Amino acid sequence: MENPFNPSFGKMPSVFLNRDSLTQRIVTELNRVGSPFQTSLLYGQRGSGSGKTTLMTEVSNLISKDKNWLVINLVLDDDLLLSLINQLQRHLLNLKIIKNIDLKMNFFGLDRSAIFHQQTESNFQLLFQDALEKLTKKGFHVLINTDEVHLTPLLKKFASCYQIIIRTNLNVSLLMAGLPENVSEIQNDDVLTFLLRANRIVLNPLDIESIKNSYQYIFSKAGYTFCTETLLYMTKQTQGFAYTFQLLGYHLWEEIIHSSNKTISISDITNILDIYISELNRNVYFKVYSDMSEREKEFVQAMVKSKQHKAKSQVIGNLMEKGPNYIAVYRRKLIDD
Structure with missing residues (x-):
């Protein structure tokens, strides 16, 4: 039987701790005119697996079910502005709002995509606003997601243009996720102080009761049983974080799945604590410490x-x-x- 837990960062685990109420609330608010959620900053601690990326994925998947919503995922690199314009152009083409444009055709012997790349940064605001005006006119809404944000010149340019564009009541929303210190740096930048008024979504440790019930449900479904003491002991090891929930569950599953004994004991959990703590140190705590x-x-x-x-x-x-x-x-x- 395949292990249902996935402690890999950034991937959507098959077992997702229930944050449905928060996901649904974000989507509901994004559909409400004048909602403070139009511009939201999502943050939680580094590596603790607070679930920033997973929650962002859940919101994107849910809102994409509405045919009037378009989702754009941006990577914070040197192609940030180009990627945004390209994705907007692609949506305009797919929706037949504009005629087919071949960005790779030659123009006087030069690659037009190279010319487009050079022109995008200087004309970014005009290109950005023009695409959003066309989409808004047709009744479409755009959600822009940016994960692992930190202050860069391109992010400042994008956010500054976004600030101007939202004043024109175009159908665009922004969801940015990052570490608390990086989000704080962005909000307190002299140019981006408008983000101090943005909606903040803080991912605190999860409800211990939800973790306990999830473990009991998952392992019971596979034919295993816990006593209350063992279940509470296992739950306590996670300290309420989504990543530790996945990591501990993953190693316990690998430990017992081939055992004929269907009762999970505290010794089964203590048997995996060394590898669990070792990976937690390597993937989380060493990184936190090295940044101090x-x-x-x-x-x-x-x-x-x-x-x-x-x-x-x-x-x-x-x-x-x-x-x-x-x-x-x-x-x-x-x-x-």
């Missing part, structure tokens, strides 16, 4: 050295040989991050 400043690393090292489950600021200060004001600054910064 040297002072922040010293702070968390002092937390470990305190050997306390909840390290007090005074203890951390003593270990770092720093005063309360210094400790308070880095404590607040780490909490914000």
